[in-house]
Amino acid sequence: MGAVETGAHHLRSHTPTSLAALWPDLPLDDTLTRRILARVVGDDRDDLEGVRGLPRRLEREIAARSRTDRLEVVDRRASRIDPFVKYLFRALDGSVFEAVRIPLERPRWSVCVSSQAGCALGCEFCETGRLGFERDLEAWEIVEQVLTVRREGPERPVTGVVFQGQGEPFRNYENVIRAAEILRHPCGGRIGGDRITISTVGVLPMIERYTEEGHPYRLILSLTSALPDKRARLVPLARRHPVEALAAAMRRHAQRRGGPVNLAWVMMAGINTGADEARELGRLFAGVKVRLSAIDVNDPTGRFRAPSDEERSRFFSALADNGIGFVRRYSGGADIHAACGTLAGRATGGLAIPSPPSGGKGQG
Numbered sequence: 001m002g003a004v005e006t007g008a009h010h011l012r013s014h015t016p017t018s019l020a021a022l023w024p025d026l027p028l029d030d031t032l033t034r035r036i037l038a039r040v041v042g043d044d045r046d047d048l049e050g051v052r053g054l055p056r057r058l059e060r061e062i063a064a065r066s067r068t069d070r071l072e073v074v075d076r077r078a079s080r081i082d083p084f085v086k087y088l089f090r091a092l093d094g095s096v097f098e099a100v101r102i103p104l105e106r107p108r109w110s111v112c113v114s115s116q117a118g119c120a121l122g123c124e125f126c127e128t129g130r131l132g133f134e135r136d137l138e139a140w141e142i143v144e145q146v147l148t149v150r151r152e153g154p155e156r157p158v159t160g161v162v163f164q165g166q167g168e169p170f171r172n173y174e175n176v177i178r179a180a181e182i183l184r185h186p187c188g189g190r191i192g193g194d195r196i197t198i199s200t201v202g203v204l205p206m207i208e209r210y211t212e213e214g215h216p217y218r219l220i221l222s223l224t225s226a227l228p229d230k231r232a233r234l235v236p237l238a239r240r241h242p243v244e245a246l247a248a249a250m251r252r253h254a255q256r257r258g259g260p261v262n263l264a265w266v267m268m269a270g271i272n273t274g275a276d277e278a279r280e281l282g283r284l285f286a287g288v289k290v291r292l293s294a295i296d297v298n299d300p301t302g303r304f305r306a307p308s309d310e311e312r313s314r315f316f317s318a319l320a321d322n323g324i325g326f327v328r329r330y331s332g333g334a335d336i337h338a339a340c341g342t343l344a345g346r347a348t349g350g351l352a353i354p355s356p357p358s359g360g361k362g363q364g
């Protein structure tokens with residue numbers, strides 16, 4: 001096992017249910033497929049040796065039809081200004097993408113994962129968008145980002161995952177949902193569903209599908225402007241999925257799920273921190289509870305700047321006046337380009353961390 005075969009199924013891309021359905025000719029019941037997931041994801045192993053109740057012949061047959069290779073960790077870089085670590089991964093086809101280890105207040109890790117290599121959506125304020133799109137990540141490539149952090153930082157448990165790295169998660173819907181299921185599964189990643197967050201810039205049909213399917217993961221709409229013309233300039237996708245329709249979809253989602261509407265807002269000086277934005281938010285979400293996470297823009301090109309303290313306070317007062325609940329979020333790892341919107345496949349700044357003796361399994 002571990003050899004790469006074209007077309008072979010990666011075992012870490014499967015839930016117990018999908019694995020049982022994959023090979024109907026094999027006698028794989030739910031107990032066995034759960035044990036297989038526990039072995040390759042829960043225990044982070046590459047072989048099925050010693051899986052209880054799995055006959056040797058069946059083990060060999062699964063090994064012949066599947067793969068368990070790893071991503072190569074090309075670089076690990078620790079921030080000098082806060083305890084963030086950025087991982088740069090390379091897949092077998094040469095695609096590179098990143099994950100960021102985020103320290104939580106209680107001694108735990110959260111992992112910001114990429115769902116695509118690059119991104120096709122080209123948001124003006126985002127460096128990933130300037131890279132262009134390479135490809136969708138497979139479910140196992142997303143799961144592996146989390147397993148790497150878990151393996152290399154065993155001093156804290158990984159209790160959260162946020163799909164906010166490279167890519168638009170709802171442009172790779174099936175693989176993202178599959179990866180989230182594997183990470184949540186009690187035999188897999190064992191991460192609470194409510195601790196897994198999917199952040200979208202607004203792929204309307206997928207928000208609707210996601211609501212319909214009733215997944216337990218938290219959904220955030222990265223809105224960044226409530227004014228249609230401005231949003232269309234900042235987020236090209238907004239020309240296809242207008243703000244008004246997105247707001248209605250998020251209201252329906254919140255109603256169905258029974259929580260607030262979660263929004264993310266990348267604050268840019270002189271652009272989207274005015275009272276007009278707050279008023280429009282108040283109108284769009286009148287009568288619904290909103291939780292807006294406001295974060296300063298990080299733009300290494302200098303085109304967009306974070307607001308001054310005064311500008312930010314004025315915006316927050318305007319939000320409060322319009323009934324919009326907000327929290328200020330800090331984006332860490334600016335020196336290693338780990339901050340939101342700056343994931344662009346580079347290994348610069350900070351402190352390079354050598355490969356741990358037991359970690360970095362690499363490919364194959």
Ligand code: SF4
Binds near residue numbers: 119123165
């Ligand atoms: S903000 Fe998200 S959707 Fe927009 S270009 Fe960046 S990665 Fe893509």
